[in-house]
Amino acid sequence: MMQKTQSGSECGAKGSHIRAALRGSGLRPTRQRVALAEILFGKGNRHISAEGLHEEAHGRLVPVSLATVYNTLHQFTEVGLLREVVVDGSKTYFDTNTDDHHHFFIEDSAEVVDIPPGQMGVDDVPSAPPGYEITRVDVVVRLRRISD
Amino acid sequence: MMQKTQSGSECGAKGSHIRAALRGSGLRPTRQRVALAEILFGKGNRHISAEGLHEEAHGRLVPVSLATVYNTLHQFTEVGLLREVVVDGSKTYFDTNTDDHHHFFIEDSAEVVDIPPGQMGVDDVPSAPPGYEITRVDVVVRLRRISD
DNA sequence: CTGTGTGCAAACTCTTTGCATAAGT
């Protein structure tokens, strides 16, 4: 037999691809993790908060708990499937694009948008103080709506 | 060179300078605001959280409430005496240096340190999307302790 | 005096945690 088709979501090749990816990262492909991964990675790069993912999952009739969403986001981040983006003091955003790149942050709507790579660079990053190493250089270009 | 400001009221030169600055910003120089301003601006550039400032005030026997610390930090930020720094999702830091500059963030100790200006620049900042203006470009160089 | 600022505690938001139950292999 083939793999058993899952509950209500789409079945077939995509599901097993995701399951394989999770497995390859050492995560058991549970229903919730597969469903959340489909939402996260199903349509291009996304920047999403735990609340946002939770709502979107419920909108798709995937009833995951908020605690599981947090767990999953952190686990995905640990294994390198996601990246945490710090742009706003109050919420944590997760980015499905783990490449080296930077962000616009639209203050009015609290939205995060990728800055295409190659368009911006950082000159002369100072060397780390002795005893420390640089783990990342983050650039955030903050935007505000022009309200004339 | 030590002047006994604080305690009951403010009689020294520093106190009145601070009072003048507050007044010039349209803020009434209350005891709490003057005391907090002395802590903030009294010894070079600082990066401090509300909790940190609250503790430091108590350490100096200036019993301000946490709510007042928050109010004051926000008021100072509004009038341009402070700048908010977003480096960590969980806490808000305030920087007494309002010039254009960037930061190191030491992840182990959650410390913020200025990167001296002129040592680092950002190339080719993309133009803002139509309808938006850039309010600021923030660079955070994240550091971790090398633990061999 | 008069209005603004302060302090307190309660409320709020986002996130984490503990433990019984459910699911994966």
Add this chain to the structure above:
DNA sequence: ACTTATGCAAAGAGTTTGCACACAG
């Protein structure tokens, strides 16, 4: 079966708010 993940609700951290009292001008 045996282990790990999930869900729930409660706890936790940081921040904000509402209202009575206190202080600055």
